[in-house]
Structure formats: C-alpha cells, structure tokens
Amino acid sequence: MRASRTRSGRRCSKRSGRTRTSTGTSARSTTSGCSRFPRRAGRPSTPGRSGSTSRTGSNARPRSEPIPLLSGTTRRVARNHDAAAWPLGVGCRHRGGGVESRVTIVGAGPAGALLAWLLSSRGIETLLVERQSDFEREFRGEILMPSGLRALAEAGVELAKDELLPLRFFEGWMNGRAFIQADADAAGGDFLPPSAVSQPKLLERLVAMSEATGHFSLERGATVRRIERSADGSSVLHVRSDAGDSKVEARYLIGADRRGAVTRRALAPRVRNRGAMLDVVWFKMAYPEAWQPGTARFVGGRGQLLIAIATADGLLQMGWVILKGTFGDLKSRSHDEWVAELWNHADSELADHIGRHAETITRPFLLNVVSDRVLGWASPGALLIGDAAHTMSPVGGQGVNIALRDAIVAANELVPAFSNGGDVDAAAARIEPARARELDVIQRMQAMPPRVMLGTRGIHALARRVASRFLSTSFGQARASVGGRLFFDGVVDVELTV
Ligand SMILES: Cc1cc2nc3c(=O)[nH]c(=O)nc-3n(C[C@H](O)[C@H](O)[C@H](O)COP(=O)(O)OP(=O)(O)OC[C@H]3O[C@@H](n4cnc5c(N)ncnc54)[C@H](O)[C@@H]3O)c2cc1C
Structure with missing residues (x-):
C-alpha cells in the first residue's frame, strides 16, 4: 500500500494491485433439447418438457411423435x-x-x-x-433506456426489483462547473427513468x-x-x-x-x-457513499469525458472516453500513474472518491468504439x-x-x-x-458530442465553453431534452405484434 494525497489534500491509500469487485454470480442453468453436443449419431434429442408455454400450441408437434426423417443423405x-x-x-x-x-x-x-x-x-x-x-x-452495457425497458415489457419479461436500479439523479459537469442537476422524480408521475440492469x-x-x-x-x-x-x-x-x-x-x-x-x-x-473518434476505457469501482442511489454523472472538459453511473450490483460503472488511439499511451503506464491521470480529469468530488478508493478499481477494459x-x-x-x-x-x-x-x-x-x-x-x-x-438518427446523434468533448483545438475549447453556458440556460436545456427524448424513447414506435 502506498499513501498519496487527494486533490482536496486528504491522505488516501492506493494499492498497486487491483481487485475485482463484481459480486454478481450466475448459476449455470442446465440446457434442454440438443444439449452437450457432439453426441453419437442417431441419438434422439431430449423430449420437450410438459407444460409448454407455446403461444402457437396448435402448430406444435406433440412431443411423443417421432421426428420425421428428411429424405436424402445426412x-x-x-x-x-x-x-x-x-x-x-x-x-x-x-x-x-x-x-x-x-x-x-x-x-x-x-x-x-x-x-x-x-x-x-x-x-x-x-x-x-x-x-x-x-x-x-x-x-456489455448495463443501462437500459425507457425504450429498452418497454421492449422487455412488451416481450413479457418482468424484471425483479433486485435486477434493476432506476437512475434518478443526473449531473453534468463541464470545465469544473456543474451545469445540469436533474432529479427524475421532478419529471412527473408517468416518467419512466433509465435503469441500470444486470x-x-x-x-x-x-x-x-x-x-x-x-x-x-x-x-x-x-x-x-x-x-x-x-x-x-x-x-x-x-x-x-x-x-x-x-x-x-x-x-x-x-x-x-x-x-x-x-x-x-x-x-x-x-x-x-x-467512423468514430473515441475509445472508452471501462471499469467499475466502489460507489461513492455520499451519492444518492441511482446517480449518473457526466464530467466533460479538457478533451476528455468521464461517465460515472450507478450499477444494479451496487458499484459505480466508469467510462473514460479518450481520443481514439491514445490507449496505448495509457496502457504503458503503471496502475498508479494511470489512476493519477484519470483523477486529473474528474471533478473535485469524484477525484476525491477515486483517490480514496483506487484499490477497488477493476481491471480496465478498452472498448474500441466503432x-x-x-x-x-x-x-x-x-x-x-x-x-x-x-x-x-x-x-x-x-x-x-x-x-x-x-x-x-x-x-x-x-x-x-x-x-x-x-x-x-x-x-x-x-x-x-x-x-x-x-x-440513422441515433448514430448521427451519437457522433456529435464526442466532436465537442474530445476536440483538442482552440475552437473545440471554445465550443465546450459555449455549450456549457448554453446548456445551463432553460432554452438550452429544453433543446437538449428534445435530443434526449430520442435517446430515451427511441425514434420510432416499436411494438410486439405476434
Ligand atoms: C463496455 C461496454 C459498455 C456499454 N454500455 C452500454 C450501455 O450502457 N447501454 C447500452 O445500451 N449499450 C451499451 N453497450 C453496448 C451494448 O453492450 C451492445 O450494443 C449490446 O450488448 C449488443 O447486443 P447484442 O446482443 O447485439 O450483442 P452482444 O451483447 O455483444 O452479444 C453477442 C454474444 O455473442 C457471443 N458470441 C460472439 N461470437 C461468438 C461465436 N463465434 N460463437 C458463439 N457465440 C459468440 C458473445 O459471447 C456474446 O454473448 C456497451 C458495450 C460495452 C462493450
């Protein structure tokens, strides 16, 4: 263990080793039907279970009937x-x-x-x-938007309470200033918040x-x-x-x-x-004790973007958005140097948390964005x-x-x-x-924020300043919420008809 100072001056501990903190376990369920292949030729597949929930029961062949052989060779x-x-x-x-x-x-x-x-x-x-x-x-990703939650509901998939965590608090920070702080509860009764789903x-x-x-x-x-x-x-x-x-x-x-x-x-x-100008370094770490459950924070500025979102397993999912091709440089550094670089890009509160709990950071995973x-x-x-x-x-x-x-x-x-x-x-x-x-609409919209957030020229820094001012006005927030609705609800109606 080595001690280092956080940005706020407090002492904290960092370990050079890393620990996995994901606690979820999954039982390996048994497979039915043609499980465990290869098998000997001619061995029949396991008969189906009784009590089938088929919606087209009249089409289903009774399980006791023999399988008809196709004509021709195997x-x-x-x-x-x-x-x-x-x-x-x-x-x-x-x-x-x-x-x-x-x-x-x-x-x-x-x-x-x-x-x-x-x-x-x-x-x-x-x-x-x-x-x-x-x-x-x-x-893989763990955040489901209302459009995804509705797709599951349409398909008859009900998620248990311990399988999802509604995201209720949204915070946007740019150049060290909080410019958006929104509480989903304020949006009214029928608002379905995005949720972290295991x-x-x-x-x-x-x-x-x-x-x-x-x-x-x-x-x-x-x-x-x-x-x-x-x-x-x-x-x-x-x-x-x-x-x-x-x-x-x-x-x-x-x-x-x-x-x-x-x-x-x-x-x-x-x-x-x-094309895509970004890559993302993903990892999880301990959830900040002082944060409300279900918080999502986005921290932009200085050509980088940090995403910190509560997960259903009680941790903090972090995405560090970097310019495409710069991961090699990060990878060549030691864990402590890497964390120090990350710490530099966080707002003061998040930086303090990273400094105090660096030992809980899981092994980083690079998503080569395409x-x-x-x-x-x-x-x-x-x-x-x-x-x-x-x-x-x-x-x-x-x-x-x-x-x-x-x-x-x-x-x-x-x-x-x-x-x-x-x-x-x-x-x-x-x-x-x-x-x-x-x-088409979603992929075009996805291309816009990285250009502003990650650009390294003076014009990009200016664009970030203008964007942060614009988004702190009620007009800017209204405009942003139009785009946000497409991300939340999808662009077209999708309903299950069968
Ligand atoms: C780090 C990360 C964070 C993300 N965050 C989000 C998020 O917050 N919200 C969001 O909506 N999306 C997010 N995404 C994207 C999201 O995970 C994917 O778009 C989504 O999982 C795509 O679903 P899929 O079923 O098409 O493919 P996948 O989920 O990728 O599933 C493909 C499956 O195919 C299997 N497979 C691959 N090759 C073979 C093979 N040869 N033989 C047999 N099996 C094979 C794989 O093991 C895998 O299980 C994230 C992705 C990553 C990597």
Whole structure:
C-alpha cells in the first residue's frame, strides 16, 4: 500500500494491485433439447418438457411423435422455409455426428436471447449457441433506456426489483462547473427513468424462460468458429466446445454475435462505417457513499469525458472516453500513474472518491468504439441483428436498447412466416427497412458530442465553453431534452405484434 494525497489534500491509500469487485454470480442453468453436443449419431434429442408455454400450441408437434426423417443423405439440409419437410415443433436433432436445427441463433446477448425467447415461446424450435459458459464473462452495457425497458415489457419479461436500479439523479459537469442537476422524480408521475440492469441476470432470465417452452435449446461454452454457406441458403456451423468439435446444420441462421464476428464474416455483407473518434476505457469501482442511489454523472472538459453511473450490483460503472488511439499511451503506464491521470480529469468530488478508493478499481477494459451499419441484414436463409448488424457507439447508452428493439421487429416478421410456412426470406428482408430510420438518427446523434468533448483545438475549447453556458440556460436545456427524448424513447414506435 502506498499513501498519496487527494486533490482536496486528504491522505488516501492506493494499492498497486487491483481487485475485482463484481459480486454478481450466475448459476449455470442446465440446457434442454440438443444439449452437450457432439453426441453419437442417431441419438434422439431430449423430449420437450410438459407444460409448454407455446403461444402457437396448435402448430406444435406433440412431443411423443417421432421426428420425421428428411429424405436424402445426412448432409442434405432442407430449405429453411420448407415447412412441410420440417414441421414446427420438431426442433434440433442429431445427425451424422452433428446437430440439425430449424432456427439457429449465434450469440446469447440481448438481441439473440430475446429473439430466442420470442420464437420459442411461439412454438418455433430454436437453438441458441453462445461461446461463453457464464454470462458474467462477457462485458456489455448495463443501462437500459425507457425504450429498452418497454421492449422487455412488451416481450413479457418482468424484471425483479433486485435486477434493476432506476437512475434518478443526473449531473453534468463541464470545465469544473456543474451545469445540469436533474432529479427524475421532478419529471412527473408517468416518467419512466433509465435503469441500470444486470445483464447476466437478464440473460439468465431469458434463457430460463425459453427453456420452459420446450422449444428451445442452449449450447453454452460453444464457439462457432466457421460457417459454410450452401447455395440453398442453409448453413453448416463448425462449433468448438469443451466436449470437442461438432457441426450444426442450420436451416435458418440468425447472427447476433456482434461486430466483426463469425456470422458477419460468413455472410460478407457490405458495411457502411461512420467512423468514430473515441475509445472508452471501462471499469467499475466502489460507489461513492455520499451519492444518492441511482446517480449518473457526466464530467466533460479538457478533451476528455468521464461517465460515472450507478450499477444494479451496487458499484459505480466508469467510462473514460479518450481520443481514439491514445490507449496505448495509457496502457504503458503503471496502475498508479494511470489512476493519477484519470483523477486529473474528474471533478473535485469524484477525484476525491477515486483517490480514496483506487484499490477497488477493476481491471480496465478498452472498448474500441466503432459505429457502422451492415447494408443488407438479410440474405437467403440468414439474418443479422443487434451489434452484428450495426455496431453502436456507447454515446447515449443505446446498444442494448436497439438490440432488444431489433429482436421485437424481427419476431414480428419471422413468427408469422415460420408459423404459416410463409416466405421467411421475404419476411426477413422487411426487418432492416423497419429499423433503418432509428439507426440513422441515433448514430448521427451519437457522433456529435464526442466532436465537442474530445476536440483538442482552440475552437473545440471554445465550443465546450459555449455549450456549457448554453446548456445551463432553460432554452438550452429544453433543446437538449428534445435530443434526449430520442435517446430515451427511441425514434420510432416499436411494438410486439405476434
Ligand atoms: C463496455 C461496454 C459498455 C456499454 N454500455 C452500454 C450501455 O450502457 N447501454 C447500452 O445500451 N449499450 C451499451 N453497450 C453496448 C451494448 O453492450 C451492445 O450494443 C449490446 O450488448 C449488443 O447486443 P447484442 O446482443 O447485439 O450483442 P452482444 O451483447 O455483444 O452479444 C453477442 C454474444 O455473442 C457471443 N458470441 C460472439 N461470437 C461468438 C461465436 N463465434 N460463437 C458463439 N457465440 C459468440 C458473445 O459471447 C456474446 O454473448 C456497451 C458495450 C460495452 C462493450
């Protein structure tokens, strides 16, 4: 332990080592259906559970009925929308040392897990493949805007009190001055505040709900390493897990495995990159005792931005927004030097907290910020959603919300097509146009604040001074709240119709 002085002159302790403080744990739930592959060829999949909650019960094949074999060899896979050859309720099964599935979703993040729930709860057999065996191991955003909370409510996902923390106090600081201090309670009765939601708990909840439908299988700890596409639109996924290598023959493939990941590579779509001038260093630390629960503070000035937000697990999530490409310099410094640099950019109260509790800072994680959009989310037998279709900048905490809303729109289109033997590719092609406007508006809005906050020229410093004065006037706050509403509520209405 070494002692150092805080900005306010008080002595505090810093450790050169770092400790993880995340306390959340997640039980590894058992998988149903085609779990634990590879299996011996011909071994039947586990029968579905009784008491299925399928919304399209009349479509579901009774679980006691034998699985009809497809004609042709083991390698042959029927077209994804050939409902006669692959009636609903059949699910995934083991063939030729691999697994064959009707709908395969790669990636159990918010987009993949919510869509899996929406499909399986409507009687559509769904296999979800996730590389992590524990949802705690994947770092993702924890702030849900009202638009994301409403998407979950539409999908029938009720969050327990200990799973979410409403954010009630918002503070903006610029150049050492607090220019906004807002209390969500003052906004009136029907205002739904953004909330910090534990993502591991939410994802555990979604897969548990899906498993209870009897139309769902989850493969955890299974990484899709390569995808072969066939001319008929089907795909063969090469999967590696602790149990060894195996194959999944996917009649319909949904990529929800984030940017640059395996499905985007396999589908090789055109991508429009918007560029991004920032990177974010993320970490968690102890929550300041003096702060009200549910506080979010944004500290701008001197070409940097600090974000400090309460999390559902009682900690403080910190995002240190830096100019793209400058992380190498930070990384080369010792922990104490790194924290001292961070401390320099905080307002006096936050700096004091960082100085006193530096030993609680978790290992920092660099988010290489990208803002892009795939042009052509749907191709024969395949669809991209969530970050796999559009990588979001973290500005405005939009990624999880947009991913959840993608899943709702995808379900609206895909469920009727799968249920009625309709043209799935035509249905999938309608999803991107339905989401395009929201994405364009949000991605354009996300690009603005970093230019002002991070610019290093004199003109940028002037812009920051003008912005901080403007935002402290009631007119400026009214203008800002118009933009804020789009971040909070979304740009278009998204409702679940199936
Ligand atoms: C540090 C950080 C902070 C953020 N803060 C916020 C925030 O506050 N609010 C907000 O709304 N958004 C935030 N975001 C963005 C948000 O997390 C993402 O936009 C959102 O998680 C996207 O959801 P998704 O389901 O599309 O993808 P993801 O959540 O990225 O899920 C993809 C899943 O696919 C799995 N996967 C990847 N490759 C494979 C493979 N080959 N085989 C099998 N599985 C695979 C991954 O393990 C992962 O579980 C943040 C992101 C980061 C990294």
